[in-house]
Amino acid sequence: METTLSSILTYLSAGFIQRAFIVGILMALLCSLLSVYIVIKRLSLIGDGLAHTAYGGLAIGLAIGSVESMLSNPFLVGGAIVIVGSIMITKAIRSARFSGDAAVAVFLELGLATGIFVTSVTRNYGFNLNALLFGSILLVTWTQIYATALVLVLTVVLIFVFYKHLLYTIFNEVQASAAGIVTWKFDYLLAVLAGTAVIVSIPVVGILLTSALFVLPALTSLQLARSFKQTIMMSPVFGLLSIILGILFSIIEPNAAPGGTIVLVGLTLLLAAMVTRKIKSLFKH
Numbered sequence: 001m002e003t004t005l006s007s008i009l010t011y012l013s014a015g016f017i018q019r020a021f022i023v024g025i026l027m028a029l030l031c032s033l034l035s036v037y038i039v040i041k042r043l044s045l046i047g048d049g050l051a052h053t054a055y056g057g058l059a060i061g062l063a064i065g066s067v068e069s070m071l072s073n074p075f076l077v078g079g080a081i082v083i084v085g086s087i088m089i090t091k092a093i094r095s096a097r098f099s100g101d102a103a104v105a106v107f108l109e110l111g112l113a114t115g116i117f118v119t120s121v122t123r124n125y126g127f128n129l130n131a132l133l134f135g136s137i138l139l140v141t142w143t144q145i146y147a148t149a150l151v152l153v154l155t156v157v158l159i160f161v162f163y164k165h166l167l168y169t170i171f172n173e174v175q176a177s178a179a180g181i182v183t184w185k186f187d188y189l190l191a192v193l194a195g196t197a198v199i200v201s202i203p204v205v206g207i208l209l210t211s212a213l214f215v216l217p218a219l220t221s222l223q224l225a226r227s228f229k230q231t232i233m234m235s236p237v238f239g240l241l242s243i244i245l246g247i248l249f250s251i252i253e254p255n256a257a258p259g260g261t262i263v264l265v266g267l268t269l270l271l272a273a274m275v276t277r278k279i280k281s282l283f284k285h
Helices: 002-012 015-040 046-064 073-094 100-122 129-134 142-161 163-171 173-178 183-205 216-224 228-252 258-284
Strands: none
Touching: 015 046, 015 142, 015 163, 015 183, 015 216, 015 228, 046 073, 046 100, 046 183, 073 100, 073 183, 142 163, 142 183, 163 183, 183 258, 216 228, 216 258, 228 258
16 A cells, blocks of 8 residues: 555656646546536537547648647647537537537548548558547646646636526527527537537547546536536536546556546446435435
């Protein structure tokens, strides 16, 4: 036990571990806040769809960039494509021609197919596919941390300023429209924020697990919260627990991928919350 604790403390003094915790905390707050709106809006798969759209965007960015710009250009291009994709998904849903899950599925397949096609044609096999798919939170840079912090601050400010408008929009769009709220603006606002959050979350947990950050915190808090405000306050707590404990477990077991452990902790918290809710309901009866 003492050896394990000593090893953890030694790792915690390392710069790359500290950076991982910093970006992890920022990502937990960012995705947890957005997850409440995404889950209640019944767009739980949008994170998955946008993450796969990002894969296509990153592949295109790498194809048109040079070796020197590999760290920046692909993510700039990928970010732009993800934001456009999020707007188009929202537009497709609002047109009533597609259901939410169908619109997300179309862009998911489009992004995945584009990424595979561009990578194979340009033969950019040097592209770190594993890092994209599964994340590499232990390799994050200060630039990525600053970008995540900027997105978080922007998201918090916008949610605070438009809190009541967003609340009306996600719960009763018809009533919100009757009250004079231009609901489509806030649908697009959430879409752009989600798209921006996706592009900065990929280095943390990767394309395959990004959607978990946008779903699990809100689902877990909804099991226990009694009001929307409680859900908003509890969601970041579960997000933080998932990422902090996930990173710690990956330190204890060096062969465990941090992205996987983060999501598994999140799933465990969700299961515990569901069991707790069930037990409470039994005692009420």
